[in-house]
Amino acid sequence: MSWFKRDKGNGDKLPPLSDKERKVRTEGLWQKCEGCRQIIWKKDLEANWNVCPKCGAHSRIDALTRLKLLLDDGAFTRFDTGLRSSDPLDFVDSKSYRDRLAVMQQATNLSDALIAAQGSLAGRAVQICAMEPRFIGGSMGSVVGEMIMRAIERSIALAQPLIVISASGGARMQEGAVSLMQMAKISAGLMRLDEARIPFLSVLTDPTTGGVTASYAMLGDLNIAEPGALIGFAGPRVIEQTIRQKLPEGFQRSEFLLKHGMLDAVVPRLELKQYLATALGFFMD
Numbered sequence: 001m002s003w004f005k006r007d008k009g010n011g012d013k014l015p016p017l018s019d020k021e022r023k024v025r026t027e028g029l030w031q032k033c034e035g036c037r038q039i040i041w042k043k044d045l046e047a048n049w050n051v052c053p054k055c056g057a058h059s060r061i062d063a064l065t066r067l068k069l070l071l072d073d074g075a076f077t078r079f080d081t082g083l084r085s086s087d088p089l090d091f092v093d094s095k096s097y098r099d100r101l102a103v104m105q106q107a108t109n110l111s112d113a114l115i116a117a118q119g120s121l122a123g124r125a126v127q128i129c130a131m132e133p134r135f136i137g138g139s140m141g142s143v144v145g146e147m148i149m150r151a152i153e154r155s156i157a158l159a160q161p162l163i164v165i166s167a168s169g170g171a172r173m174q175e176g177a178v179s180l181m182q183m184a185k186i187s188a189g190l191m192r193l194d195e196a197r198i199p200f201l202s203v204l205t206d207p208t209t210g211g212v213t214a215s216y217a218m219l220g221d222l223n224i225a226e227p228g229a230l231i232g233f234a235g236p237r238v239i240e241q242t243i244r245q246k247l248p249e250g251f252q253r254s255e256f257l258l259k260h261g262m263l264d265a266v267v268p269r270l271e272l273k274q275y276l277a278t279a280l281g282f283f284m285d
């Protein structure tokens with residue numbers, strides 16, 4: 001197969017690959033689908049925006065890819081890229097929060113767990129925020145809170161709708177109460193957006209939990225989820241241990257939540273842009 005690039009002319013002169021070499025050369029080319037357990041060529045998966053071409057399972061995508069998927073020509077202007085947490089508690093767990101941030105900033109090339117941008121969605125100017133699940137679990141601290149707040153303010157000033165795509169484990173423990181305060185701050189901002197009669201569409205992706213679910217992710221004029229996303233406040237294991245009961249099948253997944261009235265729609269990733277465009281037309285035209 002093509003990824004073993006061996007020269008045809010002297011190919012039979014090359015020694016056979018050891019198991020270790022084989023592993024190195026094919027590493028990262030294939031990915032196992034969490035839905036159907038089939039092995040899929042990573043390029044096929046990426047070409048399909050990380051939706052399994054065989055079973056339709058949605059695996060996670062990063063914030064940049066998300067914006068490229070939703071915005072016209074994949075183009076957008078970013079805001080507040082220089083905001084950084086000041087580590088208000090001087091927090092240390094297995095390593096210092098300061099070091100953790102530095103490692104994450106380098107690995108993701110982002111200052112924190114969110115990209116705030118302005119772009120065009122099917123011809124309509126929008127303010128859009130996408131959370132980055134790789135950055136400390138997409139957790140919400142002071143920087144994420146401030147970036148969303150500023151996006152709300154731009155929405156109001158420019159009369160442009162707001163879209164927030166959540167992918168988050170919740171509030172960032174390393175910032176303690178400061179991270180929890182973001183819930184109230186953003187909720188108050190969304191209230192002002194509502195008073196200005198500007199729509200806010202919340203898109204919940206896998207996973208959206210904790211303080212993010214308990215604040216802005218559930219405050220959309222429409223709360224839209226991707227298929228199969230884990231959405232909840234506390235995780236299923238914690239709930240089972242607390243109530244000492246087995247939870248029903250599919251509990252805290254998008255489809256279950258839609259059925260029980262917690263969501264307005266479950267929309268496949270490849271139809272999301274069209275869905276958002278239609279919804280914005282409904283709210284604004």
Ligand SMILES: [Zn+2]
Binds near residue numbers: 033053054056
């Ligand atoms: Zn699959």
